Amino acid sequence: MTTNKHLKRRARSLAASTGQPYATALRRIRSQLEDRVSSVHSPTPETVVQCSFCAKSEPAAQRLVAGPGGVFICDECVESSAKLIAQSGPEESAQSRAAYFDPTIEVAMARLGGLVRRADLVEDQIVNAVRRLREQGSDWTLIAAAAGVSIEYLQERLDRSKQPRSY
DSSP states (O other): OHHHHHHHHHHHHHHHHHOOOHHHHHHHHHHHHHHHHHHHHHOTTTTBBOOOOOOBBBTSSSSSEOOOGGEEHHHHHHHHHHHHHHOOOHHHHHHHHHHHHOOOHHHHHHHHHHHHHHHHHHHHHHHHHHHHHHHTTTHHHHEEEHHSSSSHHHHHHHHHTTSSOOO
């Protein structure tokens, strides 16, 4: 279900349960979402961040720079990126993009382990963010709407995270 459909469904439900007009319920939910979403991306002192490119943790990196949407990059990756950009022209960029999106079997296999590790890290970040929001008293409906998924999907995801991963 898309975020918009979910939002409309929540607004209809709120309007029906409180007797408010639909437009008022929708404005109220959107206002709450804006407040909640801005707090989701605010780091807390317990937040452990890492480079989104090399997965180096904050203590291991000399410096981490925050980007939009919770993305971080370390000083080494910035330096490597700057060198790559300076050394490559438009032809190399096009070739590099093509190789990335249509890799050989060997390259795809070599990437797979890193992708799984990053997926696990992202999954852990999602679970921790949802748990923090729930501990702070956030409603499942607001969390699900901010994530753009159903409440059931979020709850299933949290249940799966309690099970040990087997590799």
